[in-house]
Amino acid sequence: MCAVCKKRVYPMEGLIADKKKFHKSCFLCEHCKNKLSLGNFVSLHGHLYCQPHYKQLFKSKGNFEDGFVQGSQRELLATHTA
Numbered sequence: 001m002c003a004v005c006k007k008r009v010y011p012m013e014g015l016i017a018d019k020k021k022f023h024k025s026c027f028l029c030e031h032c033k034n035k036l037s038l039g040n041f042v043s044l045h046g047h048l049y050c051q052p053h054y055k056q057l058f059k060s061k062g063n064f065e066d067g068f069v070q071g072s073q074r075e076l077l078a079t080h081t082a
């Protein structure tokens, strides 16, 4: 079965990526719908993305390197109550 459309995949029209079968026509970036190649795709929780969009969509959410650090760098001000 195709992991995207759940229809049967015949060997001639399919490919295997991430241990799942796909129709060649279903092997698309979920974001831009461009066709993916086996050397240029990212599979995340069953969703497929091209590498540029994977980076664009998940870079900011997936780690704390961008954006987050700047906002959290507060100086701890000692309060002098003397």
Ligand SMILES: [Zn+2]
Pocket (backbone or CB within 6 Å): 002, 003, 004, 005, 006, 007, 022, 023, 025, 026
């Ligand atoms: Zn399909």
Ligand SMILES: [Zn+2]
Pocket (backbone or CB within 6 Å): 029, 030, 031, 032, 033, 034, 049, 050, 052, 053
């Ligand atoms: Zn894309």
